[in-house]
Amino acid sequence: MSSTGQLAEEGRPVAGYSAAQMRVIAAALSLFGDHGVSGTSLQMIADKVGVTKAAVYHQFNTKEAIVVAAVEVELGRLEEALEAAEAGKDDPGAIEELLGQVIELAVGRRRMVDTLLHDPVIVRLLAEHQPFQQFMERLYRALLGEETGAEARLRVAMIASAIGGAVTHPLVADLDEATLKKELLRLTREFLESSAS
Amino acid sequence: MSSTGQLAEEGRPVAGYSAAQMRVIAAALSLFGDHGVSGTSLQMIADKVGVTKAAVYHQFNTKEAIVVAAVEVELGRLEEALEAAEAGKDDPGAIEELLGQVIELAVGRRRMVDTLLHDPVIVRLLAEHQPFQQFMERLYRALLGEETGAEARLRVAMIASAIGGAVTHPLVADLDEATLKKELLRLTREFLESSAS
């Protein structure tokens, strides 16, 4: 039940998983990306790792524990960029830098993005699991900067969704990674800046 | 296996479902919105309708048939607005009108939006089921207007994702429907117009 891979006190996601656990997490993430959490069975995960279900259960007591670990690992990728943004929050370029990192990650790990943002099991986890909740709040706070009004929040909600959705959208499936990153950053910036005026 | 509720030749989704079938579809949509397709069992659907599983199977032979019908009904809500946009495609205001309808629908049916856009089962259906494919192509074509370049396509992909994602985003969960619609339309227009310049 307890997540022993821990996001520490202030919400910092760290690894702390064994090699065997990481193999399970990697397989799970890949399958979650393709089939969603509910569409992924422990048998599928075990097959992908190349072991039996019992071996998987030796690493994680429940399926939920695997989901928690997987989300933890993925959110952890944002930690460094988020800390940098929090540190330099007086710097007006800090948000744009964070945004760049978010886009970089979203494009690079696009197969998982949709699941992480929209899978109902994960959405529930993000909303109920305290450490995740805190992490998401930190992230949104950093992206919001000074403003907290309705328009600013909607703008951030739209940007986050636009980035997350665009990277897997069929309309731009033909674009290569580099182009997608560059254009996504440009259009995102454009949309953010029109608010400043 | 066959979808007898039919999107007709040119991709027009129509109802053609009995009252009993519509009860199943409504229950299914609601549950899909909460738990995703894979997270929703026929037992859950039957319970929600207030009948037994066997009664549900009498209306639809497979779970997939229910999913197809549900998607069909939801896409059908866009049909009128889409036809209007196609008819007035010389009119420069046609796209904005369509956009307004899309936003209206997205906000009004936000509980289903996430599932329809991101559930892996439905995404696969949308990509593989010909009638759905054609319908989505029509929709994208209408939203794109004249332009078909990479930037225009990315812009539409971002807008579509932004609208779909914002309506369920925790950051704006406190906004009432009217405000959300109004602001979403304003910001969406702003983002689209900056391309014209």
Added chain:
DNA sequence: GTCTATATGAAGATAGAC
């Protein structure tokens, strides 16, 4: 159109040996 009853398989999960 709905029911009871049932078939068959796969799901999550555990026990205990190696």
Added chain:
DNA sequence: GTCTATCTTCATATAGAC
């Protein structure tokens, strides 16, 4: 850390009566 074997519950799906 992994296995075989097993338990229980739930999944999709069908047969046949009312």
